[in-house]
Amino acid sequence: MRIVVEDAAVSTVDEVGTEYGAGHVIINDGVIERVGPGPAPDLGPVDRRVDGRDCLATPGLINTHHHLYQWATRGLAQQADLFQWLTTLYPIWARIDGEITHAAATAGLARLALTGCTTAADHHYVFPSGKGDLLAAVVEAAGAVGIRLHAVRGSMDRGQSRGGLPPDSIVETMDGALAGTEEAIDSYHDASPEAMVRVAVGPCSPFSVSPELMSAAMELARYKGVRLHTHLAETVDEEEQCRAEFGCTPAEYAEKLGWLGHDVWLAHGIHLSDGAVRRFGDSGTGVAHCPTSNARLGAGIARVRDLTGAGAPVGLGVDGAASNEDGGLGAELRWATYLARLRGGPEALTARDALRLATIGGARCLGRQEELGSLEAGKQADVALWRLDGVEHAGIADPVAALVFGTLPPLALLLVGGQTVVEDNEIRTVSTVDTADALRVASARLVEVAG
Structure with a gap:
């Protein structure tokens, strides 16, 4: 099927930032065939023509960190920091099942799609015993909604009896977690360029996972040729706990365990030293920047400009809807820009920088920069066409500024x-x-059962 989008402003987000005030995108059998200025050339029969006047075409946005199951527990622990928030919600999450997970994932993915997201990484790490195949519920929801899923098979083996935050009833054994992760890879991971589902290995965090599981999970991921993901350096409390237990910062701990590298992306990465920023850049370790969630929990502001300047891949993440009730990805462009400027001044992040984070930056984090993240011939046809003809954007001559600074179109x-x-x-x-x-x-059922 050949689709032609014509007369749209086009921001390709390619290596040199090519843009067209009025251009075209031609799609053939799910792949971008051509992008260029002016009217589309005649390349053969066309199945559908899309009028792009008063619109901006961008790559589909890429969400590098989410917890879809949390859509069922929004609005709780409203004044809590991260550790308080987790200890409040873990007992509720211990009651989730396949039906609840599917409903929450479908809602969360639909919301993401309505805000321009075409690929989402979902970090699911809660697997209560006897509650069904929760990862399958997320995969099925993504198939129904129709956006690409990077299913991060999470795990926790360190409950409260071992100094962790989650209750013992919600954690797995190390062997059980590894077996479940390997089964997920074998069942769902698709390495093809057009893949709709890929799987990553994702032990939850240093305060809910033993060093032994962190190391074994890393070995499994590299044996299977899939990517690694975990939470790291999100709060000051985490750093204090890590120093007390392991005698080092979270970033140093990750490095000791072998958890830095081009196949790793880490959620948050807020509290990083200058040395850690350099090591992330040198090793190609990615960071999923989650500005709204970080602000909601008062966790801090990530060093996005420093990380990208060091060469580290940085993408945007929505994070779980229980710490970001909006649940959309498009608004994160503005949040990322404004928080970066609060930290580093008005030149810290431009509108185009923010769009790069949400597209090719996210693709780099997920290892898909050759397939996704920009509008270029040969890449997958993941395209967002934003309407800019409403009163909300009237008079903003720069369409990328309208997208990032204005109301989400x-x-x-x-x-x-x-x-x-x-x-x-x-x-x-x-x-x-x-x-x-x-x-x-x-x-309602989850809160009733948990309460």
């Missing part, structure tokens, strides 16, 4: 591999009414 079209997921700002793959109803039922 409605989507004229969102394509994933050339397939329509959103059109005229409505999701076309699932019913939002049914999705909302299922989420309400799941949330």
